[in-house]
Amino acid sequence: MSEIKIFSPATVANVACGFDVLGFCLDNIGDEMVIRKTDKKGICITKIEGFDLPFEAELNVAGVSALAMYEAAKPDCGFEIEIYKNIKPGSGIGSSAASAVGSVFGMNALLGNPYNKTELTQFAIKGEALASKCEHADNLAPAIFGGFTLVKSVAPLEILEIPSPDDLYATIIHPQIEIKTSESRAILPKKVALQDAVTQWANFGSLIHGLHTSDYNLIQKSLHDVIVEPHRSKLIPHYNEVKEASLQNGALGAGISGSGPSIFSLSKGLETAKNVKNAMKNVYSKTGITFEIHMTKINTEGIKIL
Amino acid sequence: MSEIKIFSPATVANVACGFDVLGFCLDNIGDEMVIRKTDKKGICITKIEGFDLPFEAELNVAGVSALAMYEAAKPDCGFEIEIYKNIKPGSGIGSSAASAVGSVFGMNALLGNPYNKTELTQFAIKGEALASKCEHADNLAPAIFGGFTLVKSVAPLEILEIPSPDDLYATIIHPQIEIKTSESRAILPKKVALQDAVTQWANFGSLIHGLHTSDYNLIQKSLHDVIVEPHRSKLIPHYNEVKEASLQNGALGAGISGSGPSIFSLSKGLETAKNVKNAMKNVYSKTGITFEIHMTKINTEGIKIL
DSSP: OOEEEEEEEEEEESTGGGTTTEEEEEEEEEEEEEEEEESSOEEEEEEEESSOOOOSGGGSHHHHHHHHHHHHHOOSSEEEEEEEOOSOTTSSSOHHHHHHHHHHHHHHHHTTOOSOHHHHHHHHHHHHHHHHSSOOOTTHHHHHHOSEEEEEETTTTEEEEEOOOTTEEEEEEEESOOOOHHHHHHTSOSEEEHHHHHHHHHHHHHHHHHHHTTOHHHHHHHOOOSSSHHHHGGGSTTHHHHHHHHHHTTOSEEEEOTTSSOEEEEEESHHHHHHHHHHHHHHHHTTSOOEEEEEEEBOSSOSEEO | OOEEEEEEEEEEESTGGGTTTEEEEEEEEEEEEEEEEESSOEEEEEEEESSOOOOSGGGSHHHHHHHHHHHHHOOSSEEEEEEEOOSOTTSSSOHHHHHHHHHHHHHHHHTTOOSOHHHHHHHHHHHHHHHHSSOOOTTHHHHHHOSEEEEEETTTTEEEEEOOOTTEEEEEEEESOOOOHHHHHHTSOSEEEHHHHHHHHHHHHHHHHHHHTTOHHHHHHHOOOSSSHHHHGGGSTTHHHHHHHHHHTTOSEEEEOTTSSOEEEEEESHHHHHHHHHHHHHHHHTTSOOEEEEEEEBOSSOSEEO
16 A cells, blocks of 8 residues: 545544543544655655645644654655645644644554554644644544543643543534634633632533543533633634524533634534534524534544545 | 431542542441431430530531431431541541531431432531531542542532442541641632643543543542642641652552541552551651551442441
């Protein structure tokens, strides 16, 4: 095998109470990439469709993660990368993570899978850092592992796969506005009230328990964010209306996807998820802001060969 | 049945990363209480052995929780309470919780169990509040439910039973010094760094996952407290030495039990727990401070009829 086509999924990080550590994987939204072995050494990005991104490997997220792996593996070949980008950069659903993960996953497969998933994430972190200026893995981990993941720590990298109930659906609305990562970071307080932190970890521990026990009622009660949402939601127009509409239509919970502007909700069952999708859509349809909306099952497989 | 004898267990609250929400139940340390139905209405404490505590029901933790239940149940009888107190008040292993829980558990049994465990905890909170000046349930819940419990919220009261591996042992050392609850509360900062809070909930979520999956290695990696321990440990003489000794002898983790001064450690297996017990004991034997030391399996049953 000298060429491989892969699907690299979009992901939702933070997930309300799980700021900076929790994420989950989406099912039918993602980038496609072709990775090809070449005799010529090095990493060469030969095609980018969808969005205007740099072709220089050192300046491209997929290129940087590919280089990190390439330097470690020292293979007797080179790689060409074609990127068919569907996830808009800056959307808040792991666009850079999908790119960072795609190149290393594809190269690993072509090399006979010398690296495990955590090692792949470690390489991908380098690419992610190019986009977000800091090393984090809360979008990378669900893209590679699928399902829900908890990044216990980045250094050393420790990723936990959290089970989730079968009938869980995500709805994501992506208002076509730009929020700078620097702005969404700057708006967060450096310190938080101890009492709020306690509430947050009570909710987070409960969410982990609820995912383990498929307790939708508990998942619903746990999907609250008292730390980050009060600040970042101000950057997203009509956030509270969208959230309220999704909850009133049966969503278990809703929150900011990553650092926004996308808003996610989680629902039990397809019918509820459809209603929630319509409700979220209705709110934004009245605003004049263009948007995309997606509804998917939780993708328990993660990145895959097409 | 008109008289019942019960065993009301000691408990460890906070459990490193689970400040204010997590607790577990101890197996062979606890109070005994006799609850007796009487024709004469009201709650009457007729005997207290072990420690000098008030006989007036309104001033006694067991009395206050008993009165809360009595007023709700409005039974056609009264109750006498005998308290054989083994857990020293102020030890940090749930002395007041054992008292608060014991009276309502016993009365409930004599009345044919009209109340479930969460309702019993709700009554017991009133007694606990007399001792600690605030309503909390992180010792009450494990005493009533057994095992590990997560108090998701106090109002409304929501308690989750977290599974734990079979081979988990706790060692508790109780230095015979007094730390005022007011002092241990006052030493805590009102605000904490967001980054520390993230570390804490990453650890807490990981601990819940580790308990669910019986992953001792993960439990070990998760039993860290970056929020409370740095402050409260200063109030406990030789805290760092005891912790270090227990870790060096194979403990999975160690921390402050409740608000101290007791120090707990958790170990996999009886042999390790014995070594840890000896190591903790050795540290304090050299200090001139008198102490008690206990080693028990996690008590998954909780409070029980003898």
